[in-house]
Amino acid sequence: ATFGTLSDRLTETFRNLRTKGKLSAADVDQTVREIRRALLDADVALVVVKEFTAKVRERALGDEVNRALNPAQQVVQIVNEELVGILGGEQRRLQFAKNPPTVIMLAGLQGSGKTTFAGKLAKQLEKDGHTPILVACDLQRPNAVNQLQVVAERAGAAVFAPEPGNGVGDPVRVARDGVEYARRQQHDIVIIDTAGRLGVDAELMKQAADIRKATDPDEVLFVIDAMVGQDAVNTAKAFQEGVDFTGVVLSKLDGDARGGAALSVASVTQRPIIFASTGEGLEDLEPFYPDRMASRILDLGDILTLIEQAQQAFDEEEALAVAEKLANEQFTLEDFLGQLQQMKKMGSMKKMLGMLPGMGQMKQQLEQFDEREIDRTEAIIRSMTPAERRNPKVLNGSRRLRIARGSGMTVTDVNQLVQRFDQAAKMMKTVARGGVPNIPGMGPV
Ligand code: GDP
Numbered sequence: 001a002t003f004g005t006l007s008d009r010l011t012e013t014f015r016n017l018r019t020k021g022k023l024s025a026a027d028v029d030q031t032v033r034e035i036r037r038a039l040l041d042a043d044v045a046l047v048v049v050k051e052f053t054a055k056v057r058e059r060a061l062g063d064e065v066n067r068a069l070n071p072a073q074q075v076v077q078i079v080n081e082e083l084v085g086i087l088g089g090e091q092r093r094l095q096f097a098k099n100p101p102t103v104i105m106l107a108g109l110q111g112s113g114k115t116t117f118a119g120k121l122a123k124q125l126e127k128d129g130h131t132p133i134l135v136a137c138d139l140q141r142p143n144a145v146n147q148l149q150v151v152a153e154r155a156g157a158a159v160f161a162p163e164p165g166n167g168v169g170d171p172v173r174v175a176r177d178g179v180e181y182a183r184r185q186q187h188d189i190v191i192i193d194t195a196g197r198l199g200v201d202a203e204l205m206k207q208a209a210d211i212r213k214a215t216d217p218d219e220v221l222f223v224i225d226a227m228v229g230q231d232a233v234n235t236a237k238a239f240q241e242g243v244d245f246t247g248v249v250l251s252k253l254d255g256d257a258r259g260g261a262a263l264s265v266a267s268v269t270q271r272p273i274i275f276a277s278t279g280e281g282l283e284d285l286e287p288f289y290p291d292r293m294a295s296r297i298l299d300l301g302d303i304l305t306l307i308e309q310a311q312q313a314f315d316e317e318e319a320l321a322v323a324e325k326l327a328n329e330q331f332t333l334e335d336f337l338g339q340l341q342q343m344k345k346m347g348s349m350k351k352m353l354g355m356l357p358g359m360g361q362m363k364q365q366l367e368q369f370d371e372r373e374i375d376r377t378e379a380i381i382r383s384m385t386p387a388e389r390r391n392p393k394v395l396n397g398s399r400r401l402r403i404a405r406g407s408g409m410t411v412t413d414v415n416q417l418v419q420r421f422d423q424a425a426k427m428m429k430t431v432a433r434g435g436v437p438n439i440p441g442m443g444p445v
Contacts, residue, residue, distance in 0.1 A: 052082055087293050092273075107208050176215060382407065
């Protein structure tokens with residue numbers, strides 16, 4: 001699947017990090033090196049990789065990570081933010097003309113998916129109540145006009161094309177006539193499909209530039225096959241210089257693209273990716289969301305949501321205090337009670353644990369985990385005196401019986417809690433270090 005290898009590599013990198021507490025400069029460098037290698041292997045352009053890793057490194061060594069409760073997760077968040085950044089930041093929608101028709105011109109190499117995209121876009125626009133017309137300006141390829149007609153028919157859209165047999169006409173003129181025709185026929189959107197070549201060439205660029213001049217489009221969309229590797233950047237640059245474009249369409253994102261094109265093109269051209277084309281069917285078109293794409297690349301489940309929740313739930317100062325106590329073996333049931341309350345703030349434990357990557361094998365245990373366990377534990381601790389909470393060793397038989405009665409539990413429950421307190425202290429140690437907690441009542445993970 002798309003980004004498979006890149007995702008795997010990044011996940012692996014972060015998995016190594018996840019077990020660490022404080023990050024040393026060497027940890028950060030190691031991580032950045034791995035990210036760099038993963039991106040280069042995914043065919044992301046070198047300039048983009050350099051800039052990206054430099055930013056990640058600088059931020060990862062900075063204060064936001066140093067002060068974070070969980071430095072590793074903070075690094076993941078930084079990588080995510082920087083990924084969203086190179087993918088263009090905010091989502092950018094198609095822009096429509098104030099006075100219709102809106103003219104959308106497509107440019108790109110032959111086989112990049114322009115004609116297919118024209119059909120997909122027409123179909124989507126129709127669904128939104130528009131009346132698009134496709135204009136066939138690829139008069140180079142013998143079958144191109146016919147192909148556009150077929151696609152238009154499938155999309156149920158109108159077509160403006162030169163008469164068959166007249167294939168050697170002037171594409172600039174066809175484009176201009178097409179826009180005129182659309183205006184007369186009250187089509188509110190014109191999609192101009194232009195000729196592509198297998199490689200970039202001067203004549204192709206000039207023709208596209210002339211069509212642009214003649215029709216003054218509201219959008220010029222550069223369609224690029226996401227499966228092309230390092231070439232993506234050079235092709236995109238050539239089109240930017242030769243025609244320039246207002247946005248990018250990434251096609252064939254359903255294939256086994258390594259992701260390089262997606263990550264490079266927006267960054268190098270500073271033009272937003274507006275659509276992702278994800279299949280041969282006319283329905284396979286999606287608006288492009290940089291943030292969603294970044295999450296997909298990172299493939300860390302909902303780890304970022306989890307981080308946010310954890311950040312809200314854990315008061316950092318308190319966590320430091322707890323860590324201190326753990327180190328000095330001063331962690332008491334009183335502190336444990338405080339921690340349980342923090343955990344409850346994080347919301348459903350089940351849901352939270354489910355969001356952690358690599359928890360698949362724990363599904364069954366998760367199913368068995370009873371959230372009321374926390375409530376029961378809380379009830380028992382609340383029935384203890386402060387002295388008992390500070391030092392469970394004083395809990396003799398009669399005290400345990402009193403606590404059981406007070407909390408509505410059995411003496412066995414109380415005994416188990418005291419036993420598990422040791423385990424829980426270990427778990428808190430893990431949480432404080434940013435690991436996966438070993439929940440009391442769930443047995444060892
Ligand atoms: P054009 O030469 O730029 O007009 O490219 P076409 O639209 O003719 O597409 C070239 C080939 O890629 C065709 O076989 C399309 O079916 C295929 N294609 C286009 N878009 C996609 C896509 O998003 N996913 C997949 N899998 N194939 C696509």
